[in-house]
Amino acid sequence: MIATDPTSTTTSQLPQAAADTPTESGMNNEVRTRPVANKATDSSAANLDDPSFYTHRELSQLQFNIRVLEQALDDSTPLLERLKFLLIFSSNLDEFFEIRVAGLKEQIAFAREKRDADGLSPTEALAQISLIAHEQIARQYQILNEVLLPSLEKEKIRFIRRRHWTAKIKTWVRRYFKEEIEPILSPIGLDPTHPFPLLVNKSLNFIVELDGTDAFGRDSGLAIIPAPRSLPRIIKIPDEIVEDGVNYVFLSSMIHAHANDLFHGMQVKGCYQFRLTRNADLSLDPEEVDDLARALRGELVQRRFGDAVRLEVVNSCPTHLVDYLVRQFNLTQQELYLVDGPVNLTRLFSVTGLKSHPHLQFPPFTPGLPKPLLSKITNIFQLISRQDLLLYHPFESFTPVVDMLRQAAKDPNVLAIKQTLYRTGANSEIVDALVEAARNGKEVTAVIEIRARFDEESNLALAARLQAAGAVVIYGVIGFKTHAKMMLILRREGSELVRYAHLGTGNYHAGNARLYTDYSLLTSDDALCEDVAKLFGQLIGMGKILRMKKLLHAPFTLRKTLLDLIARETNNALQNKPSRIIIKVNSLTDARMIKALYKASQAGVPIDLIVRGMCCLRPGIPGVSSTITVRSVIGRFLEHSRVYYFLNAEADEQIYLSSADWMERNLDRRVETCFPLEGKRLINRVKKELETYLADNIRAWVQNSDGSYTAISPTGTQLIRNSQQSLLEKLTSVAK
Template identity: 55%
Template sequence: MENSIDLSSPELFLNREISLLEFNWRVLQQALDPNVPLLERLNYLCISSTNLDEFFEVRVAGLIQQLEIGDPYLEADQISAQEVLRLISARAHELVEEQYTVLNEVLLPELEVQGIRVLPRAMWTEQHNAWLEKYFQEEILPILSPIGLDSAHPFPRLLNKSLNFIVSLVGKDAFGRDRGYAILQAPRALPRVIQLPAELSDSGQYHFVFLSSIIHAFAEDLFFGMKVKGCYQFRVTRNSDLAIDTEETSDLLATIADELTHRNYGDEVRLEIAHNCPEDMVNFLREQCGMHQDNVYLVNGPVNLSRIQALHSLVERPDMKFKPFTQGRARGMTSDADLFASIKKHDHLLHHPFESFGPIVDLIKQAAADSSVLAIKQTLYRTGASSPIVDALVAAAHAGKEVTVVVELRARFDEEANVALAAKLQEAGAHVVYGIVGYKTHAKMLLILRRENNKLRRYVHLGTGNYHRSTSRVYTDYGLLTSDKQIGEDVNNLFIQLTSLGKVPGMHKLLHAPFTLHERLLNKIDREIDHAIQGKPARIIIKVNSVVEPEMVQAFYRASMAGVRVDLIVRGICTLKPGVEGISDNIHVRSIIGRFLEHTRVYYFENDGQPEVWCASADLMKRNLLRRVETAFPVESNKLRQRIIEDLLLYLADNSQAWILSQDGRYKRADTPEDGEKIAAQSRLLEQMAAQF
């Protein structure tokens, strides 16, 4: 039967762009969950907006470019770029409408009940008005530069995602000419949410005003002698992908630094305008920005929705935020422990954010101060502009260690920070390279070479997530610390390849992209298929951010058809269709959306009762498996392997924060029992961490 089914048929694949929009919808649903603290619900609304911004800046921008140059859309569902853009417009408009409904009809009213009020102009008292006018005159007006439009003042090229106003004017300007429109751009230095002083608020309450409301109220002060007929906010989203020909440039660092200056002025891809803006002004803006009507969004609220996230930090109400927690540290991983001795004794598995990221920083600090350490090598993808990891590497270089750092300059939206940290490391005397031309270095590796008893021993950290202390508190990730000889040799060989560009000799234990990872994962799926056919135990559990790569999807279909149970825990994009009769009956796809962003990549294979567990930096996407440098590492300790298996089973049992994927690409919440046990995997892991440490 299998031979008669074309598993590459477009009908068996969901569209990746729509799948990503569905992820943003699931994030938005957190803003409606009464079990989530109120200010955190506001955060989820803002996160869904930020995600949507990036979606337009990168994915929609890329599709528009493909359409313009006639490049075919080559995703497995075989939908044309033009049709995908149409589908995106329809779903994105629904999503945006729901965002503002959630803000205006749910969150703002609930916040008001709690004494947190965002005051519209209609609710300003005389005292409010007087204070805000003074604030405008002293803090806002001096910074603003309105542009009256005429032949000498053409429509300006506006900064990406900046808050702007189109102003309709009546009367003559200083030179006796009738005026029509003016454009006002609000500098990014200005706060978008202004808190009113305590004396203007009721006791124990918080009162705020949007910057846009203040500018609306006092716009006439900018146009002396003329009357403001209307003032409406709008925002332009631009293509923010850097256009870099890595084959042509001789200095990638300088090229990226130069391109960053142009990022904020790429081609327009979306136009957001206040919903009450008159049609003629909407059409004027649309024409000036070269926007098709499908990419115009009329919004009932602040166009820069994500900026109201400031309320979370401005309001001091712990009862309306997630309960703080202290990250645990296992015995042997404390800051005062001899980490080399502890790792040499046995492997350690760190599970962030439940366990601290501190041991990684402490390990490099100890290495910098240890006279027996000769060299440190590390990859950096997303690390942050101010990183204790980088500070520790700088200290190691200053201490005379051989420090080699592979910095991926092209990590999207972290390019500027990575350019800066590369310069900082070079100034300290570290050897800095920028990965492989045409292949992003996404692997998470740290190697420390230490002389012990006249022999060299390698200490290794391999992870599923970035070396970023801040995100380690909100992203779930695994990290393995080991002194295993063969893993150390494998990691060392990978670093030699990244710096010398030579071929890697056969690997002992690691799988790596773009060479062996894709093929070996397919082989392991085929092994499960063989076991199922022979009646042996067979099962696959995969936990990743995305499942897109067509050959992997087809392999899961083959496994399902052979009777293998396949459980996919996929946070974001999934193009596989579960539950297709005769093809994917045995495949179950779920997504966990909770307090922490699920980021671990884990591959479990039952293997006839001898289970294998692999952790990886790679998702199941073409770019990860075929166009990046990635690693997958086995968890060989029985204790650590069983711990990860128990974590996976906990996520599969989650009935509180899980979403189940249907055949049509939509998700529905997992059934939460009314009387039975309610299971939220992330909460359970926090409880386990608290009990253990």
């Protein structure tokens, strides 16, 4: 049996503040019944700079990844989806080391160590990260080997190890190796004229120990076999070889079995897989770049060969070879991870969508559409001119956003289209529509953020494609990533020019829209569309900050307005007026925003935070955050929407949707948008959806005052409440 996460406790051990959930009668009742008299008696004495009030951001990110790994043990989740969660943990950890750990190591290497609000130095943080990561990676392989693989075998999905190969499998493997693998491999013998090769980031490699002397008299005893990325890491055994079920062998098993064939006349004493993770962050100095696209292309080549940050070696590798690899990459034992299985688990993603086993996957669903889009009116501009349309993906379809752009591309009355692009995907319908619009003579302007991490290369390619079609392509603003999600369409209607806009919390990526939760607003509101036009003007041209009527935007007005809104709730609580704050974001790390929330809590403001990933705030601290709860929802879909709710003394509740998390980079170093919802209908709708998340007792984790998390589970006669499933059942139905 797998041990539970040591950071978890039972629900009964939760502090009272973290255990609160909205009443069944709804959020408004919750606002009135939650006590305002929680004001800290010693709040004036609390030093909000105390490091114990904060969690280190990288340690908090690691805790999120552990919550993801926990889903692999959830029996209520289909088996292949549980495997997917385990692989997502592996993929997340790769990026964590490539970016987060690499960043801490850089601070140390360049003597730029600084302590954040939590008080930890980079050296201290790396030591804690190493302890947790070693424990959880070992646990990951234990879950894979002892839980998931045996369960998959019962479902006749097998990964057959060498010791279980039948004679037929061995014959097939030998033929496959000779025909498909051996011709592509390039083993490298190590000697003074063949130094240790420069290995690509996260590539699969083998260190081979040899006995004997080759044709030239060389006897170094060591060789490296890099496995080309073109080779699949798992290979399906043909049904005629093994008739029962779906059966695979690992590429590593094939290479191990036939390593002798690669070194003729020599004896292979051992062959062991390993993988090196490198620093994959890009470093561009804005002051020294005169052509961002050209500079970025140069950096992308170097990303594959950044400084080493982690070494994974199969645990059967002899100690002297492990030590040799550690020295070769100038790493320490702290950065070494011995693993009980394949070193590149993410390649197993190809198995998780097996068409032969639909019962082991989440059931498919058809995204819903709001009632207006089910009418006989096919002109989307006519619909939007009557009322704002709000969509919540993936429960509701992303197609109306694409259709809006497609119609604009063909509509002879549309004169111009402006759009931001951060992540769009390799085969993007959005980009297809923009290309068509440009070819149809529309004035198309695309603000493309080519520095979107790990999408730089694809964004450079789509920029070239749009330019070839005649679109104007802008790479945003040096020093500020353009993370805003907005589209503006200018259309002639009679004697007037009318603007239509799309604003969202997520990227223009159809694939993500099926997996991430995000809001989309389609609007023709004059003031909001004018604000969007002004922001595009700032990005494309030059000029001073323009005054906006409704739109908040970073790095100019967003932080200040949010602090003002929090301060208003604080003052309302101090005056014994109703107050309430609900914030739903991916990450909360900004110390100034955290301090503002602490002050609001000290005044007695009930604050509920729904934070998927990093959260440096600690709830439930007496005299500091006793009225704050923090929960993280981990489910079928990646929670990605950003929503800010302020009660405003019940006089005029306000809800904002945004592209921005509450992080320093989003509020100070990115171009972000934040837009208000208007009208009771939309405000009440999103408020109820927030309430759904706050009531979740099956997919939610609550944070304790020490920064650890506890999985919530229903107790006694309490109804099971799965927020994402509830939204699926509500929003994917036709009648709404």
